[in-house]
Amino acid sequence: MNNQLLHSFDPLLPYQNTEDAKSFLQASYRSIALPNAEEAAYTNCPRFLYSLEHGTTFLSQSSHSPLAIQPVLIFYGLSHYIKACLLAVDPAYPATVHVLAHGLSTRKRKKQNYSFLKDEVRTQRHGLFSHFSDKMFHVKQLEGSKLNMNDLLAQIPELNQIFSFQTGEAPFHSLKKEENGCYRVTAQILDDYQMTQNRLSDFLSQKTNGSVAVEGAHENGLLIRISGERPAAPCRFNARNGQWMLSRRKTAEAFYPEILIYYALLYNLSMIARYETEWWYDLLKHAPGKEFSLIKQFLHISHHKIPLVIEQYLNERGS
Known part of the structure; x- marks a missing residue:
């Protein structure tokens, strides 16, 4: 398969029709012993389909957009994919407004001589990150835990050569x-x-x-x-x-599912792209340090790897 064909291939397409999506949701609900599995699958099918389609739209658009705004588009693409996955294990999602926030926080203002690799995000008690970590992967997030960017990037195998x-x-x-x-x-x-x-x-x-x-x-x-x-x-x-x-490495990040790692990295990069434009454009235009190569390669990988990781999760739910 040539690269052009590979990049145009949509691994999530099998799930994007009403009949198969409804069957998938019904089987997933039965596996968690939901009493009204058939009714819930019928109700949630449109949201499941539209969440996948919206995620694909964001990802597709990001691949044709300037690098400066790619983190925002990829992050929201991943977020919509995650919401589709959540519907397969949490039929009532979103049950409260608490799960609608990002679930992570970062410094609002970057210090002088800021380094992305040394930066951290903090987990919050409520929000999408802690909710999907628990519901999809049974990973409990401790409020206030710090996630370091270098440690997270070191868990992306496609970055092995650059490191x-x-x-x-x-x-x-x-x-x-x-x-x-x-x-x-x-x-x-x-x-x-x-x-x-x-x-x-x-x-x-x-x-x-x-x-x-x-x-x-x-x-x-x-x-x-x-x-x-x-x-x-x-x-x-x-x-x-x-x-x-x-x-x-035997750090906690080494045992995180890849979706968690991508979400935390893209959350921080999307916040930087939106609110730290001076540092962001200096990085993009002058590539002053090692971070540029890692970030650019990570974003390139994200375009192609995220749909594959989501497909893997859905396939395992449907098996």
């Missing part, structure tokens, strides 16, 4: 698939996590509810066993080279 070039240390190890279905990773991962093989296996198993664990040693590496069709974080798929990768 390696800039810092000399890649944040991910590649996973090589073996004939027995396991994945091989370099033994360096033990030093990265500062754990023995048994401790690493227990740690990964606990963090991923048993879906990722160390099977044993293999030549100069370890064999990682993955249960289910898709690896769970800290394993992530690099759409750029078609490889599964394992995060070398």
Whole structure:
């Protein structure tokens, strides 16, 4: 498949007709034992369809827009996709006005010598971020928790090469698939996590509810066993080279679903693009530091990766 065809491909199109959308919602509601699954699916079907379509419209428009406004368009595209996903697990969404806010906060004014990579956003008790984290992924957000931009960007596998070039240390190890279905990773991962093989296996198993664990040693590496069709974080798929990768960091962000990471990064970038235009345009016009390459590549990745991540979530709900 050539690049032009790949970029025009819409992975969410199968869900964007009334018959299939209604069937998908009904199956999802039955899986959570909703008593009136058929009625709820009928009621929510238009909102589900329109949320997907609106998200696609924002994403499509962003790819043809100047870089300066892309963060705003991509952020709202992702937000509408998330609202469609929420309807599959929370039929009453939005039940209150509390879930309509962004759910994150950032500094209103940037300090002198501001660095995006050192910047942070804070989680709030109410809002979309905490709501979809809980409802879609069962991740409970602590109010006031800080999310660092560099740590979040280091969890985007497609940025692995840029981080390696800039810092000399890649944040991910590649996973090589073996004939027995396991994945091989370099033994360096033990030093990265500062754990023995048994401790690493227990740690990964606990963090991923048993879906990722160390099977044993293999030549100069370890064999990682993955249960289910898709690896769970800290394993992530690099759409750029078609490889599964394992995060070398054991921070909380390493175990976040990618949708949370994209939302937090795009929220902050969209706020900067709207309210910190002097810093933003200085970055875009002069590319003074390492941040420019990371941010530009991240936005480029977002155009293509977000629909794939949303498709993965919906497919797993419908399976």
